[in-house]
Amino acid sequence: MDPISELENKTIYILREAHNRFKNTALLWSIGKDSTVMLWIARKAFFGQIPFPVIHIDTSYKFKEIYAFRDRYAREWGLDLLVSKNEAALRAGMSPQKEKFACCHALKTEALKSTIHERDLKALFLAIRRDEHGIRAKERYFSPRTLDFQWNYKDQPAELWNLYQSEIGKGEHSRVHPMLHWTELDIWRYVEREKIPIVDLYLAKNGRRYRSIGCASCCSPVDSRADTIRKIVKELETTRVAERSGRAQDKENAYTMQKLRSLGYM
Amino acid sequence: MSRPLLKVALVGHVDHGKSTLLGRLLLDTHSLPDGKMKEIKSISKDLGKEAELAYLTDQFREERENNMTIDTTQVFLKTQKAHYVIIDSPGHVEFIKNMLTGATQADAAILIVDVLEGLQEQTRRHAFLIDMLGIKKLIVVFNKMDLVKYEKAAFVEKKAALMKFFRDLNVQPLNVIPVSAKESVNISKKSPQTRWYRGPTLLEALEALAPVVNSSRACLRFPVQDVYEIQGQKILVGQVLSGQVSAGQRVMLLPSMQSAAIRSIEAFGKSPKKAAAGESIGLVLKGSVPVSRGEVIVENKCSLAPTTCFSGNVFWISDLPLKVGAPVTLRCATQELRGRVTGIRNRMNSSTLEVLEANACQLKVNETGAVSFVTEKPAIVEGSGPLNGLGRFVIEQDLRVQGAGIIS
Structure with missing residues (x-):
C-alpha cells in the first residue's frame, strides 16, 4: 500500500473506533486544510453519511472566504453543521485587538466548552498534527480532558498499538486526533490526489499565500508563487519556513501553546 | 514522490542523551525550519542554561526546566534516501508507560548507552521491552564518546558488557556505533577522532534499514469494528489485519464458527473486488447473518479456535x-x-x-x-x-x- 493510503486507512480506523466507543461525538471543522481533509475522510469512513454534528467554532473574525466555503460545502455534503459562538464575550467587546491569549481563550476555548456541555459530547474529533507544533507532537490519538477541560499532560494514559483509551470519567470528554500522524506535505499530496476543494486563501495571489488560516487579524501570508495545489506540494518539498510562522498565537511566548492547550484549546 | 516511512523508537536510560541525539539528527539532516535554533538558544538563555539540543523536542516547560523528558514525542526526519518518524522516549522509570506508548508504534529502535555509565537499569528494561514488542531491527549507539576522548578501550569494554546482556536476552543488534551527539561524531559523518571504528555512521545504519512490508500471503483476519446500516444494507466495517478478502469468498465468523459468504466489499462510492492487509473497508455478507463488534472473520477452513x-x-x-x-x-x-x-x-x-x-x-x-x-x-x-x-x-x-x- 502506498504511504498516503496507509495514513488514510489509519484515520478511517480511528474515526470509526471513536464513533463506536463514545457514541456521542462531534467533529471540529475550522474550514482549514487539515480539518477539511479529516471531514473528507470521515465521509469515506461513514459512506457519505457522517453520523455526528460538524462544529464550526466561529470567532466572527474569520476570513470571509472561510464563511463562504463553509456554507457551500455544508450544503453540498449534507452536513449537520453546528456554528458555535461565544456571544456574551463578543457583546462585551472581545476582539484580537485586546490581548491575543485572552481572545483565543474566550472566543475559541470557551465557545467550545459551552457546546460540549450543551450537547453532552463524549468525544471531539480534532485535526491536529504532530508536525505542526512541538506540544502537539506529545499528544495521544485519544486524549482525555477533565470536567474543567484540563489536559493532564504530565500523566497521559498509555496508548499501546492501536488499542485506544476510551474509558472516561463522569463529565470528562476525549479529544480524538485522527490526523495526528499526517504531515503538512501529506495533507497537500492527499488534497491533490483526491481533488479535495480547499479555501483559496492557501493559493498564492500577488506573490503571497496563507499556509495556515484562522482569524483574519491573526494570520499573515508568506511569500510564495504557489498558485496551484501542485505548486504547493513542490514548494513544501523544499521549504524551510515553519508552517505556523504566520500565526500570532505561536509567537507570543514559547509556552503560550502549552498554556492554551492545557486549558482546553484545540 | 512520497516515500515509505520507517518508524524508529529512541530508547535508553535517563540522561544517556536520547533527546540530544534526536536534536542532533534533526540538525544534521537539515530537518529544522529556519529560526528554530535561534529560538532554542533564546529559550536556553532565559532558563540560564547552555543551548540544549534536547529542547527541540522537550517542549513542555517542566521538561526544559528539569532537563528531563516526560512524554514521548514523534518527529519527522528526512534524509536523501528515506523518510523517518523518530519516536523519542523518556528514560525515567516513572514514565515507562510513555516509553511503551512510543515503542508500540515502532518498526525499529535505537538503543542509546552512555559510554561512561554503561548498562543501567532502563537500558536493560528498554532493551527487554523492545525485544518483547517484537522489534528485531535494533541499532545501539554508545554516546558521549567525547567524554572518554574517543578512546577505543572504553567503547570495547562497555560493548562487551552489553553483548553479554544481549546474549541472555537472545537479541542481536544490527550495529554498535560509538558516537557523540553533542559534537556530531559518527551521526551523519565519520570523524578522524574514531579512526579505529570501521562501521557505518548512525544515519548510514538508519538508511540501511528496509521498510516493513505487509505480507498478503498470510491468512485472512478481519476483526469486525462496527456494523452500519446504510440504505438498508448491513455493512461490517474494520481494518484487514492480515491476508486478503475478495468478493464472493467463503469465510467463517469466530467465535460463532458460522460460515458465510462475502457479497461485496464496500468503500465510499465504490465496491472494490478485493481488499488487503491494512485497508479499512466494509464487508457485506450474503443472507442475514447476525454479527457484532469483536467477531473475527477468517478463511473458511481456518483452524483458529475460540x-x-x-x-x-x-x-x-x-x-x-x-x-x-x-x-x-x-x-x-x-x-x-x-x-x-x-x-x-x-x-x-x-x-x-x-x-x-x-x-x-x-x-x-x-x-x-x-x-x-x-x-x-x-x-x-x-x-x-x-x-x-x-x-x-x-x-x-x-x-x-x-x-x-x-x-x-
Whole structure:
C-alpha cells in the first residue's frame, strides 16, 4: 500500500473506533486544510453519511472566504453543521485587538466548552498534527480532558498499538486526533490526489499565500508563487519556513501553546 | 514522490542523551525550519542554561526546566534516501508507560548507552521491552564518546558488557556505533577522532534499514469494528489485519464458527473486488447473518479456535499490582474480554531478568511474567507474536490501561 493510503486507512480506523466507543461525538471543522481533509475522510469512513454534528467554532473574525466555503460545502455534503459562538464575550467587546491569549481563550476555548456541555459530547474529533507544533507532537490519538477541560499532560494514559483509551470519567470528554500522524506535505499530496476543494486563501495571489488560516487579524501570508495545489506540494518539498510562522498565537511566548492547550484549546 | 516511512523508537536510560541525539539528527539532516535554533538558544538563555539540543523536542516547560523528558514525542526526519518518524522516549522509570506508548508504534529502535555509565537499569528494561514488542531491527549507539576522548578501550569494554546482556536476552543488534551527539561524531559523518571504528555512521545504519512490508500471503483476519446500516444494507466495517478478502469468498465468523459468504466489499462510492492487509473497508455478507463488534472473520477452513483460557507474557505498568483472582478487561483487536487472572508464573524483574518467583500471587509495577486468564466469553487470540493484532492485548483495570501482553 502506498504511504498516503496507509495514513488514510489509519484515520478511517480511528474515526470509526471513536464513533463506536463514545457514541456521542462531534467533529471540529475550522474550514482549514487539515480539518477539511479529516471531514473528507470521515465521509469515506461513514459512506457519505457522517453520523455526528460538524462544529464550526466561529470567532466572527474569520476570513470571509472561510464563511463562504463553509456554507457551500455544508450544503453540498449534507452536513449537520453546528456554528458555535461565544456571544456574551463578543457583546462585551472581545476582539484580537485586546490581548491575543485572552481572545483565543474566550472566543475559541470557551465557545467550545459551552457546546460540549450543551450537547453532552463524549468525544471531539480534532485535526491536529504532530508536525505542526512541538506540544502537539506529545499528544495521544485519544486524549482525555477533565470536567474543567484540563489536559493532564504530565500523566497521559498509555496508548499501546492501536488499542485506544476510551474509558472516561463522569463529565470528562476525549479529544480524538485522527490526523495526528499526517504531515503538512501529506495533507497537500492527499488534497491533490483526491481533488479535495480547499479555501483559496492557501493559493498564492500577488506573490503571497496563507499556509495556515484562522482569524483574519491573526494570520499573515508568506511569500510564495504557489498558485496551484501542485505548486504547493513542490514548494513544501523544499521549504524551510515553519508552517505556523504566520500565526500570532505561536509567537507570543514559547509556552503560550502549552498554556492554551492545557486549558482546553484545540 | 512520497516515500515509505520507517518508524524508529529512541530508547535508553535517563540522561544517556536520547533527546540530544534526536536534536542532533534533526540538525544534521537539515530537518529544522529556519529560526528554530535561534529560538532554542533564546529559550536556553532565559532558563540560564547552555543551548540544549534536547529542547527541540522537550517542549513542555517542566521538561526544559528539569532537563528531563516526560512524554514521548514523534518527529519527522528526512534524509536523501528515506523518510523517518523518530519516536523519542523518556528514560525515567516513572514514565515507562510513555516509553511503551512510543515503542508500540515502532518498526525499529535505537538503543542509546552512555559510554561512561554503561548498562543501567532502563537500558536493560528498554532493551527487554523492545525485544518483547517484537522489534528485531535494533541499532545501539554508545554516546558521549567525547567524554572518554574517543578512546577505543572504553567503547570495547562497555560493548562487551552489553553483548553479554544481549546474549541472555537472545537479541542481536544490527550495529554498535560509538558516537557523540553533542559534537556530531559518527551521526551523519565519520570523524578522524574514531579512526579505529570501521562501521557505518548512525544515519548510514538508519538508511540501511528496509521498510516493513505487509505480507498478503498470510491468512485472512478481519476483526469486525462496527456494523452500519446504510440504505438498508448491513455493512461490517474494520481494518484487514492480515491476508486478503475478495468478493464472493467463503469465510467463517469466530467465535460463532458460522460460515458465510462475502457479497461485496464496500468503500465510499465504490465496491472494490478485493481488499488487503491494512485497508479499512466494509464487508457485506450474503443472507442475514447476525454479527457484532469483536467477531473475527477468517478463511473458511481456518483452524483458529475460540478459547476462554489462554496465557500471555505480561508487562505491568501500574503502581497497583495485578493479582491472581482479580477481575480484568482485556482488549485484543476489537474484542473486549472480561475475565479473571488465574495464575502468574515466572515473575521476573524486567531489568535484571532475575526470576523472582516461579509461582506468584501478584505482579508488581515494571515486572513481567506469564499470566493466565479465563474469560467470560470465548476469545479469538493466537500465539503468533506481537506483530499480529490477535497476538497482543492490553489489560484495563479502573478504566485505564495497566499492562501489556503478548499471547504465548
